[in-house]
Amino acid sequence: MNATQKLLALSLCLFTLIAQAGENEIRQSLQSKFPNIGKLDHVVKTSYSGLYEVVIGDQLLYTDAQGQYLFDGSVIEVKSRRDLTEERRQQLFAIDFDKLPLNLAVKKVKGNGKRRMAYFTDPNCGFCKRLEAELNKVDNVTLYAFMYPIFQGSDVLTRNVYCAKDPAKAWDDLMLNGVTPPAANCKMPVELIKALAKKMRVNGTPNIIFGSGVQVPGYLPADELEKHLANSGK
Numbered sequence: 001m002n003a004t005q006k007l008l009a010l011s012l013c014l015f016t017l018i019a020q021a022g023e024n025e026i027r028q029s030l031q032s033k034f035p036n037i038g039k040l041d042h043v044v045k046t047s048y049s050g051l052y053e054v055v056i057g058d059q060l061l062y063t064d065a066q067g068q069y070l071f072d073g074s075v076i077e078v079k080s081r082r083d084l085t086e087e088r089r090q091q092l093f094a095i096d097f098d099k100l101p102l103n104l105a106v107k108k109v110k111g112n113g114k115r116r117m118a119y120f121t122d123p124n125c126g127f128c129k130r131l132e133a134e135l136n137k138v139d140n141v142t143l144y145a146f147m148y149p150i151f152q153g154s155d156v157l158t159r160n161v162y163c164a165k166d167p168a169k170a171w172d173d174l175m176l177n178g179v180t181p182p183a184a185n186c187k188m189p190v191e192l193i194k195a196l197a198k199k200m201r202v203n204g205t206p207n208i209i210f211g212s213g214v215q216v217p218g219y220l221p222a223d224e225l226e227k228h229l230a231n232s233g234k
Contacts, residue, residue, distance in 0.1 A: 023045070046075075052067075060085060060092060100144070104146060106162065109143075114142075115211060116141065116210070117232065118146065119207060121148060121206050123154055146193050214228060
């Protein structure tokens, strides 16, 4: 190792030590000011404006180098108009799709079914109905719908769908055509689905999980669904 290489190696070590010192200082500062905040596992320096990103529960926040201030909001790169916060949020809260209990969901295969998407949904959710209309335009995908009743009256509807002879058809008839499924009775794993939603920090419907692991709360139009699905097998 020559002198230049030694200098670069030393500089890298010093940079790492400084970054770690900053992260430790921030942890101590935030935990002293918010005793109930719990363990801060994620405090990382960003590449913009000396900010540090902090994950608290299901929130991605920012703080200064001393942990004196917390910032809640999106960082937008002006030149490209990229929402850097949303990009990081999708990376940090990505899901291992293969570990999802897909046996709890209503399954529907469209076309060759090679691409995969799961989502939490409620029959009385307006944006869930809009999502179904957009999904109707998408092909070559296997869909897994977790019946997650959070609105009044949804418990009965989701049970009737889940217990139907053909749950996927019953769901399409209800959401796309307004046809209420006939009364049915079987053991629906609603409590398991609610526990899964809580574990995954799902706070509302719809909530989408693509095969790539990216989790997107809310409704997306067909073109945006296609963009995510194009990466779902990568």
